[in-house]
Amino acid sequence: MIGDLWRTSVELARSRALHIALMCVVPYACVLVGLDVAAHYGDATGAALPTQFFMSQDGSFAEFLEYSLTTASAVMLFVLWLRTRAMVYLTSAVLFVWMTLDNWGEVHEQLGFTLGAMLPVMDWLPMQPHHLAESLIFVVVGVVWLAGMAVALRQADKRAAIHGALIAACIAGAAVFGIAVDMATSWGDHAPNVLNLFAFVEDEGEFAMIVIMFALSVGIFDVEARRLKGETSGQGALRTASA
Template structure:
């Protein structure tokens, strides 16, 4: 709850700045590029780096304690997402591999964008296979949490890959293009925030339970020694 009270007002400000930046672009009153959610090194991007890195760290700590492979798979995914966001791995791949992708008739998307989408789909498929193999080894609260986190990742992928393709799909009017761009950026942003809040909640429950268990163990030891 405390994490949400701190994070959500700031996230609302960033979304408002993004709306203002898109409106400024449409009315030829350009605002600083840092106002856009998905611009490189923007305010929104820095927050996303922090959130995905924090999720990766929390999942690694849970994996270290529980040795649940699914937590390691989630941690690796969020490490990848942080690095990809920071150093633009899929954009670089798109520029490099784009010339090897043919222009598909009837699909008004540049080959570089198809290459980007193929990389992200490949990473997603590998993660899904890992998740499917690992999910059978957990039960109860851990299962519900990991499925919910997977849903957030799927939602982020829907905005980051599917809507991203719509953004670059052929010729578009300025207003329609701005709406699609905002939908992509804000949707992905919202999914990352939701994933962070879910992970914080699960992490807190796990470690609170661990502290209770440690106290009970210590109390049992005292009674036994007495």
């Protein structure tokens, strides 16, 4: 299994489409990280900069890139599902759609405030109710996705299973920053500089994982498309030879 994982990972890493995607996205991503650093420094020193520089702000430059990457990943994996009928691709595509809609429409924030108002008062908990509700929403979404992925992995062939596991590892990494670091930020009172540090780690970490997930989706799509094309060409040549 380790050998198969290694060979599949090397195959994806050698994908020309993956290299091109990274060459296009990474320079722009680095500019956005620089703008976020400047925005946090300005916030800490009292020099206000445009809110679009912050990665965490709705309508920021980074948010629009994230919308594009998660949407593109969802489309590629959905097309792969149509071609292969491997459920791991459909399960991941659905999650990417959720991520896009949640990021764009502030779904978990809105639900968090709604559910937070319904929670009992817990003075002993150093966290606002809506932050706790937001974390619970992520946990529920994660459990539903994990259940679907577990079923899909059992039905998948070896290649699709490895691809699904790699995507799941990236999503788990994003969850560490999006949930664990976010909870650490919301837990108790922090000085402004500490809040800026936590926010920077959360935003940049989640952003980096989205870029990696996009690049991985491009690599999987490229490798599988070429493999399927090769199989089709081989079958066509075999039928011609038989005739």
